[in-house]
Amino acid sequence: MFSVKNKVVIVTGSSGGNGSAIVKGLEKLGAIVEGGDLPSYDITTDKHRKLLVQQALNHTGKIDGLINCAGITRGNNVFDYDDEDWENTYQVNLKAPFELSREVARYMKNSGGSIINITSLNSELGFPNNPAYVAMKGGLKQLTKSLAVDLGKYNIRVNNVGPGYIKTNMTKQGWKNNRKEIEDRTILGRWGRPEDLVGTIVFLLTSASSYITGQDIYVDGGYLTKGL
Numbered sequence: 001m002f003s004v005k006n007k008v009v010i011v012t013g014s015s016g017g018n019g020s021a022i023v024k025g026l027e028k029l030g031a032i033v034e035g036g037d038l039p040s041y042d043i044t045t046d047k048h049r050k051l052l053v054q055q056a057l058n059h060t061g062k063i064d065g066l067i068n069c070a071g072i073t074r075g076n077n078v079f080d081y082d083d084e085d086w087e088n089t090y091q092v093n094l095k096a097p098f099e100l101s102r103e104v105a106r107y108m109k110n111s112g113g114s115i116i117n118i119t120s121l122n123s124e125l126g127f128p129n130n131p132a133y134v135a136m137k138g139g140l141k142q143l144t145k146s147l148a149v150d151l152g153k154y155n156i157r158v159n160n161v162g163p164g165y166i167k168t169n170m171t172k173q174g175w176k177n178n179r180k181e182i183e184d185r186t187i188l189g190r191w192g193r194p195e196d197l198v199g200t201i202v203f204l205l206t207s208a209s210s211y212i213t214g215q216d217i218y219v220d221g222g223y224l225t226k227g228l
Contacts, residue, residue, distance in 0.1 A: 160216045164218065
């Protein structure tokens with residue numbers, strides 16, 4: 001029920017903190033992982049997206065899972081936010097997941113599969129000085145629900161996994177400046193590790209979650225749950 005052995009899974013952002021931990025975790029459990037990241041793949045281009053999908057198909061002729069984990073963040077205040085930073089964030093964080101999901105779904109239509117979008121606490125909360133990231137992660141959350149509705153008839157399940165404060169290179173400023181504040185807000189009292197995401201990913205890739213689609217699962221140590 002929980003086995004990913006010999007499942008072919010595409011993971012974008014595979015060299016990042018969260019992505020590399022997901023790849024290692026899946027490979028340790030016997031999955032066949034095709035990682036999509038720079039410099040080999042620029043997922044903002046149609047050519048490289050199709051190449052990534054084809055490389056995955058070359059393993060067994062099918063694709064069992066897609067994990068859209070690639071993401072960038074470009075912080076600045078609203079008044080000085082650069083149009084190019086907005087566009088780049090859109091291309092990586094929202095457009096590429098849509099295009100890859102659509103491309104992969106063409107090959108999942110006959111046998112089903114699982115698409116997992118990596119969202120964020122920013123899908124639920126407004127954070128200061130990062131309008132593009134917050135907007136795209138919120139958009140990705142809703143894109144997941146739309147895709148779940150459209151692809152469900154093909155037994156393609158689409159869900160979100162939202163990391164909380166995970167210690168990676170992307171969150172180093174928060175670790176440096178707000179570590180204690182974040183730990184105090186988090187019910188489990190600590191920052192997450194990239195490896196903490198693996199169990200939820202495995203669950204959503206396997207038949208253990210065969211009746212789950214269009215859902216948001218936050219791996220955040222209880223950050224969103226805590227009130228005062």
